[in-house]
Amino acid sequence: METPVTEAPKLSHNEVIDLTIKKLEENNFNLFFYAPAMNSPSGGIGVLLKTAKDLSDAGFNVKIIYEPALDQKASYEESVKQKKQVEVFTRFNPKWIDFNIDNIELMPLGDKEIFFSDSKNSKGEYENNKTHQLSVNPEDFLIIPEGFPNIMERTTQVSCKRIVLAQSWFYVLLAMNPGQKWQHFGIQDVISVSDAITEYLHSAMPGLRIKNFKQGISRKTFKAPKKLSTKFPMVAFTGSRGSENQMKTQSIIKNFYAFYPHLKWIRFVGLSNMDKEQFSERLASCAFLLYTDDIAGFGTLPLEAMACGTHVVGWAPFGGKEYITAENGYWATNGDIFQAAELLGVAIDKWLAGELDTPAVQESYEKTLAPYTEEGEKEQMLNIINQYKNERINELTGIKTK
Amino acid sequence: MNLQESKQSNCLVAMYLYEMPTDSSVAECFYSIAEQTKSVDVVIFTNGLTQEQVSKLKTIAESPYYTLTKREENGETSEEQVKSTKVMNHVFIESPEPMTFAKIFNETFNLALNAGYETISLVEAEDSLSLKWFDTADFYAKENPEIGIFLPLIRNSINGTFTGLLNEAAWAEGMSEEAGKVDINLLMRFNCINPLGAVYKVESIKEYAETKDEKVLPMKESIKLSHYYEFFLRMIYNDLKVMTVPRLGYELRIVRKENYTDSTCKLPQDITSYPIGRGGISPEEGRFWFELAKKEYFFDEDRKKEYEPSFQ
Numbered sequence: 185m186e187t188p189v190t191e192a193p194k195l196s197h198n199e200v201i202d203l204t205i206k207k208l209e210e211n212n213f214n215l216f217f218y219a220p221a222m223n224s225p226s227g228g229i230g231v232l233l234k235t236a237k238d239l240s241d242a243g244f245n246v247k248i249i250y251e252p253a254l255d256q257k258a259s260y261e262e263s264v265k266q267k268k269q270v271e272v273f274t275r276f277n278p279k280w281i282d283f284n285i286d287n288i289e290l291m292p293l294g295d296k297e298i299f300f301s302d303s304k305n306s307k308g309e310y311e312n313n314k315t316h317q318l319s320v321n322p323e324d325f326l327i328i329p330e331g332f333p334n335i336m337e338r339t340t341q342v343s344c345k346r347i348v349l350a351q352s353w354f355y356v357l358l359a360m361n362p363g364q365k366w367q368h369f370g371i372q373d374v375i376s377v378s379d380a381i382t383e384y385l386h387s388a389m390p391g392l393r394i395k396n397f398k399q400g401i402s403r404k405t406f407k408a409p410k411k412l413s414t415k416f417p418m419v420a421f422t423g424s425r426g427s428e429n430q431m432k433t434q435s436i437i438k439n440f441y442a443f444y445p446h447l448k449w450i451r452f453v454g455l456s457n458m459d460k461e462q463f464s465e466r467l468a469s470c471a472f473l474l475y476t477d478d479i480a481g482f483g484t485l486p487l488e489a490m491a492c493g494t495h496v497v498g499w500a501p502f503g504g505k506e507y508i509t510a511e512n513g514y515w516a517t518n519g520d521i522f523q524a525a526e527l528l529g530v531a532i533d534k535w536l537a538g539e540l541d542t543p544a545v546q547e548s549y550e551k552t553l554a555p556y557t558e559e560g561e562k563e564q565m566l567n568i569i570n571q572y573k574n575e576r577i578n579e580l581t582g583i584k585t586k
Numbered sequence: 587m588n589l590q591e592s593k594q595s596n597c598l599v600a601m602y603l604y605e606m607p608t609d610s611s612v613a614e615c616f617y618s619i620a621e622q623t624k625s626v627d628v629v630i631f632t633n634g635l636t637q638e639q640v641s642k643l644k645t646i647a648e649s650p651y652y653t654l655t656k657r658e659e660n661g662e663t664s665e666e667q668v669k670s671t672k673v674m675n676h677v678f679i680e681s682p683e684p685m686t687f688a689k690i691f692n693e694t695f696n697l698a699l700n701a702g703y704e705t706i707s708l709v710e711a712e713d714s715l716s717l718k719w720f721d722t723a724d725f726y727a728k729e730n731p732e733i734g735i736f737l738p739l740i741r742n743s744i745n746g747t748f749t750g751l752l753n754e755a756a757w758a759e760g761m762s763e764e765a766g767k768v769d770i771n772l773l774m775r776f777n778c779i780n781p782l783g784a785v786y787k788v789e790s791i792k793e794y795a796e797t798k799d800e801k802v803l804p805m806k807e808s809i810k811l812s813h814y815y816e817f818f819l820r821m822i823y824n825d826l827k828v829m830t831v832p833r834l835g836y837e838l839r840i841v842r843k844e845n846y847t848d849s850t851c852k853l854p855q856d857i858t859s860y861p862i863g864r865g866g867i868s869p870e871e872g873r874f875w876f877e878l879a880k881k882e883y884f885f886d887e888d889r890k891k892e893y894e895p896s897f898q
Binding site for chain 1: 716718722725726729730739748750751754755757758759761765766831832833834
């Protein structure tokens with residue numbers, strides 16, 4: 185006699201939709217963030233992780249997914265040791281961020297167990313680590329940074345809602361084929377971090393549904409030094425956009441010294457290779473920031489400088505158009521080395537003459553900073569996710585059979 | 587003389603006039619003192635001037651001004667006097683004998699000490715101050731109570747041509763151990779300080795100055811040319827902190843003069859080509875005084891060393 189098999193009752197189309205809607209209404213869904221597995225400081229990844237953290241803190245089920253990068257050195261050494269091809273990967277572990285994401289699951293994607301370079305046992309042997317296949321439900325959301333059309337393409341068939349988080353205009357088309365649009369990957373929804381990106385996307389990919397989101401500047405981290413006399417006649421600079429950008433930044437500095445020989449004692453200090461706390465302290469100790477990011481999607485650095493009472497001189501990138509004014513910095517035409525060098529001298533001469541020590545200058549900075557608060561940032565992101573949730577509910581309700 | 591009765595501020599600024607400057611230059615200097623956002627008192631030492639000249643100076647001091655040169659629409663220039671809206675609290679003191687820079691410093695120091703001033707500063711008649719300088723120095727003093735002397739950045743011009751800034755070395759990369767603070771290693775490398783416009787804390791300096799006949803003598807009057815260099819070396823060696831405030835505080839104007847006297851700290855670059863009778867000095871003697879400063883700063887008292895020329 186055969187044992188009777190009890191099957192789960194098969195749900196109808198409408199019942200599946202009702203269940204999905206119920207899960208959405210109860211916030212019982214996952215918010216997946218795709219993150220490039222970079223363990224060195226990156227403004228873009230920082231914003232993405234901060235957004236993930238804010239949503240996690242608000243009670244959402246947030247998960248960060250990433251593709252582990254091959255550790256070439258460790259792989260080579262292990263292959264030599266084992267006399268066969270062995271692949272060792274780097275675990276995504278962004279220690280450089282200044283907030284805690286311990287309560288968010290970081291999920292390495294893959295279809296088999298892998299070795300991570302930080303997972304050796306007491307015998308010095310690598311231990312196997314689980315990877316995950318991306319498994320999503322219709323009520324879930326997948327958030328993809330703008331520079332990863334490959335991820336958009338590979339997830340075309342997934343059942344969840346996919347949203348692009350656009351933090352740059354520069355990388356949007358770089359990895360795409362001519363004529364390709366995000367819509368071709370089935371993506372309609374975008375969260376944009378600046379007016380400039382929104383404007384750009386409306387031109388480059390008309391028809392996208394874009395929600396705007398304003399980043400917040402941490403006034404706890406970025407603040408003027410307690411003693412104004414500890415603000416030194418120094419100029420902070422980054423040159424973080426690769427070697428060509430570094431050369432251009434150096435060119436501005438050299439031209440500045442050539443144009444203003446009486447200011448040859450002014451020091452320039454780099455802002456690279458430091459954690460957020462060191463970064464903000466260094467920035468606050470400088471009287472000026474030389475800003476040379478010509479492809480910024482938004483540009484938080486000038487705002488962070490203003491919060492520190494550090495005067496901004498440099499290029500006015502397209503991304504910063506919503507906050508750049510004649511009152512809040514010495515802005516040169518984007519990419520103009522000579523003008524930036526000249527303006528730097530003008531600004532320093534004014535500072536030395538005490539003309540920038542007026543309350544009006546700091547007031548103009550505060551006016552600029554007013555829309556970019558951390559509280560506002562959290563609130564806006566929560567509103568955006570709730571809007572997506574409601575839109576998804578409406579969308580699902582619409583496809584119920586009558 | 588005691589300035590207690592006329593004292594209206596905590597800072598005493600001194601200047602010495604031994605020849606009649608042009609009306610416009612001294613008027614501008616007075617204007618820049620009168621218009622300070624933090625008011626100061628002024629003592630003007632004179633020597634060798636006629637009654638008429640002193641009287642004229644007093645008139646200017648009562649109503650300082652600066653001369654604004656305007657270009658009219660027809661291309662011609664016109665001048666307008668802009669008078670100070672504030673009163674410069676000042677006292678004239680006739681010195682019985684010519685004063686050296688070191689003596690001016692010491693006299694001012696003792697006047698300040700006796701009248702209860704907290705700080706002193708020295709200016710020269712052709713120069714001018716930034717209108718916020720004493721306010722800025724006071725702000726830095728409040729935030730940095732450990733500092734004894736606050737130097738301004740000085741805008742230097744020679745015969746009307748801007749040549750660069752002075753007192754900036756302490757801020758340059760790799761020059762001093764602590765950015766902005768002048769240390770002994772930096773000062774031993776070269777004389778990178780100009781004493782004009784600086785704000786000196788009276789009590790801090792008193793500690794490392796010689797007292798003789800009830801007078802405190804911070805600057806050694808026997809040393810020619812390098813008296814203020816020796817003074818700064820001694821103060822810093824004794825751990826008095828000296829910093830350059832990174833703000834323009836003083837405009838120093840070097841004007842070619844027929845004679846050089848030790849009453850100014852503006853040492854002409856070509857002093858060795860001046861005839862001896864007009865204040866010139868041999869290269870050998872010049873070296874002697876600067877080398878002497880580097881040896882004498884160990885001693886608080888003035889050992890009255892003299893230059894003995896070697897005849898070859």
